[in-house]
Amino acid sequence: MVLAMTRPASPHPALQTHALSKAFGAVQALREVALTVEAGETLALLGPSGCGKSTALRCVAGLERPDTGRVEIAGRDVTALPPEARGVGLVFQDYALFPHLSVLGNVAYGPQRRGASRAEAGARAREALELVGLGALAERSPDQLSGGQQQRVALARALATRSPLLLLDEPLSNLDEKLRAELRTELRRLFAALGAGVLLVTHDQREALALADQVAVMRAGAVVQQGAAPEVFARPATAWIAAFLGWPNIVAQPGGTALLIPETAAQLGVGEAYPLLARQPDEAGETVTLGHPLGPLTFRLSAREALSLGGTLRLGLDLEQVRQVPDDREP
Numbered sequence: 001m002v003l004a005m006t007r008p009a010s011p012h013p014a015l016q017t018h019a020l021s022k023a024f025g026a027v028q029a030l031r032e033v034a035l036t037v038e039a040g041e042t043l044a045l046l047g048p049s050g051c052g053k054s055t056a057l058r059c060v061a062g063l064e065r066p067d068t069g070r071v072e073i074a075g076r077d078v079t080a081l082p083p084e085a086r087g088v089g090l091v092f093q094d095y096a097l098f099p100h101l102s103v104l105g106n107v108a109y110g111p112q113r114r115g116a117s118r119a120e121a122g123a124r125a126r127e128a129l130e131l132v133g134l135g136a137l138a139e140r141s142p143d144q145l146s147g148g149q150q151q152r153v154a155l156a157r158a159l160a161t162r163s164p165l166l167l168l169d170e171p172l173s174n175l176d177e178k179l180r181a182e183l184r185t186e187l188r189r190l191f192a193a194l195g196a197g198v199l200l201v202t203h204d205q206r207e208a209l210a211l212a213d214q215v216a217v218m219r220a221g222a223v224v225q226q227g228a229a230p231e232v233f234a235r236p237a238t239a240w241i242a243a244f245l246g247w248p249n250i251v252a253q254p255g256g257t258a259l260l261i262p263e264t265a266a267q268l269g270v271g272e273a274y275p276l277l278a279r280q281p282d283e284a285g286e287t288v289t290l291g292h293p294l295g296p297l298t299f300r301l302s303a304r305e306a307l308s309l310g311g312t313l314r315l316g317l318d319l320e321q322v323r324q325v326p327d328d329r330e331p
């Protein structure tokens, strides 16, 4: 089944955008956004609310027209084409399914509208439903499904288009934490099997790290860092990016720079003792802040490590791992 959905390697990237810009009145939603998604690769667009992620996705889908710039899908310039002529599979957060059609009917609808015969559309829909693990529920109506199952139907609907490019806008946002975790694992497997390019919009760092090969971090309409996901998370280019990605220890320095202290640089329980400034217990242990000559530093301790805490904590810092970057956070 999975093999049937894979496609031969294309010489072109699944998606390339060239200097996409878009303004809504005074708001510059996109500033010369250049993205590349290779076939078989997942790129996550990551950034805080309002940074332009959805606008970028909508420009790629054809739902929004960029003021300037170009969109190429599988090597074809689609900038002037309407959404239905672009050949992309779309999954949005409000994945409205047709309530009067069965699950199968919902998934077969796309291929049928694009000219596949009823039998062919049905076969493709079954294949896509198998792929998302819902083959057994094909005859149900959408209101007989859980939220997670409905989400997977929406995904199957996009897969059934057999597009070289899938666009997913916060695809897991309506689900509870347990389902999100389950689907994250499933989706990664699915994306790897598909051979299509996937452009994923999320504001959730964990989702990006779990699902994407590449990430592009956006701020105020511009892509501020782009690269392999583990590399971007491990080596943020600026203090703002580190803060957005959840780095706890970013120490401002005079002269507009900051030190980024990765967790791996800190060895707890050895070296000099520093006073504890704060302790915050949680279900997995404690978060502690200690007074260090560099500034207050925050670390997570397991419940066992936290047990033996007194008023101080020993800390050895491997300064080789500490990086100095521009501090572009708001004052």
Ligand SMILES: Nc1ncnc2c1ncn2[C@@H]1O[C@H](COP(=O)(O)OP(=O)(O)OP(=O)(O)O)[C@@H](O)[C@H]1O
Residues within 6 Å of the ligand: 024, 027, 028, 029, 047, 048, 049, 050, 051, 052, 053, 054, 055, 056, 203
């Ligand atoms: N149709 C529109 N009319 C006016 N302004 C818009 C429109 N669509 C988006 N914007 C503005 O453009 C900016 C980018 O919005 P966009 O929805 O792309 O951000 P986002 O990163 O997807 O945010 P979120 O994570 O909250 O969905 C925001 O300031 C938003 O208010």
